[in-house]
Amino acid sequence: MIQKSIKKIVSFAGVGLHSGSNVNVRILPAAEETGILFVRTDVPGAPAIEAVASNVVATNYATSLGINGTVVGTVEHILAAFRGLGIDNAVVELDGPELPALDGSAELLVRMIEGVGTVELDAPRKYLVIKEPIKVTDGDKHLLLLPGTGKSLEIYYSIDFTHPILSKQTYRCRLSSDLFKEEIASARTFGFLRDVEMLRANGLAKGGSLSNAVVIGDTEVLNEGGLRYPDEFVRHKVLDLIGDMSLLGAPVAGYLIANRSGHALNVKLVEKILGSPTSWEYIDLLSDDDMVGVRYNFEQKVVTL
Numbered sequence: 001m002i003q004k005s006i007k008k009i010v011s012f013a014g015v016g017l018h019s020g021s022n023v024n025v026r027i028l029p030a031a032e033e034t035g036i037l038f039v040r041t042d043v044p045g046a047p048a049i050e051a052v053a054s055n056v057v058a059t060n061y062a063t064s065l066g067i068n069g070t071v072v073g074t075v076e077h078i079l080a081a082f083r084g085l086g087i088d089n090a091v092v093e094l095d096g097p098e099l100p101a102l103d104g105s106a107e108l109l110v111r112m113i114e115g116v117g118t119v120e121l122d123a124p125r126k127y128l129v130i131k132e133p134i135k136v137t138d139g140d141k142h143l144l145l146l147p148g149t150g151k152s153l154e155i156y157y158s159i160d161f162t163h164p165i166l167s168k169q170t171y172r173c174r175l176s177s178d179l180f181k182e183e184i185a186s187a188r189t190f191g192f193l194r195d196v197e198m199l200r201a202n203g204l205a206k207g208g209s210l211s212n213a214v215v216i217g218d219t220e221v222l223n224e225g226g227l228r229y230p231d232e233f234v235r236h237k238v239l240d241l242i243g244d245m246s247l248l249g250a251p252v253a254g255y256l257i258a259n260r261s262g263h264a265l266n267v268k269l270v271e272k273i274l275g276s277p278t279s280w281e282y283i284d285l286l287s288d289d290d291m292v293g294v295r296y297n298f299e300q301k302v303v304t305l
């Protein structure tokens with residue numbers, strides 16, 4: 001596998017979910033080893049913010065990156081689209097504080113990126129291969145990352161809300177570009193009508209509407225047309241997780257079990273992975289067969305959920 005970027009510039013505009021700001025975005029092709037860079041063109045000096053865990057500045061209801069006071073909010077969906085489509089390098093220019101919500105999912109991003117196509121670059125893609133379990137918890141929320149059986153990330157996600165129309169949902173997948181496009185990318189952000197006033201009072205969801213989020217009322221989904229998938233909620237949580245995990249800077253080969261996680265815990269896992277360099281290894285994987293020679297440290301750890 002070799003690193004990829006996009007073939008041509010992608011331009012779009014829209015309203016940020018939380019800020020309500022109208023923002024213009026351009027995604028530009030980038031060279032190998034660039035990673036994903038966000039550039040605030042409206043700020044003097046046009047600071048570039050690398051999409052890495054050390055630049056995370058907020059995780060309440062969205063993941064925000066920042067450097068020296070300049071912030072780029074709600075990066076998780078565009079990062080998920082890049083990871084889902086196997087794009088390692090791109091520069092994202094924006095003239096406001098938050099990525100547009102678009103329709104609340106990554107569907108339009110996937111369509112626009114696929115519309116210009118991808119290009120292979122002159123460098124191998126390094127995978128972060130998990131060799132021993134890594135776990136983070138927050139009360140009854142947890143994320144457990146285990147060694148996997150192939151070069152992709154396998155995810156088992158469960159959510160459990162106390163609401164008449166959204167309680168327990170589970171979803172299991174092995175991440176690939178096709179799976180991402182068909183099953184994950186179109187799942188939309190969701191929120192409860194009962195929380196809208198609280199969110200707005202805290203300066204959040206100012207740009208939120210039925211056109212960019214699934215809104216759950218007391219007894220029904222308020223959006224005309226209902227849900228895109230019966231389990232759209234848990235699929236969106238998987239989309240967010242893929243975006244947050246991309247802050248590692250490399251695709252992960254492993255098996256990730258998630259229970260009721262969110263951006264804060266997702267980022268905590270990324271930080272714990274980066275702080276546990278003996279639990280994984282960077283490997284240039286060409287195929288699942290390359291995993292055969294990987295030696296795990298499994299027996300050294302007792303896993304408790």
Ligand SMILES: [Zn+2]
Binds near residue numbers: 239240
């Ligand atoms: Zn989301």
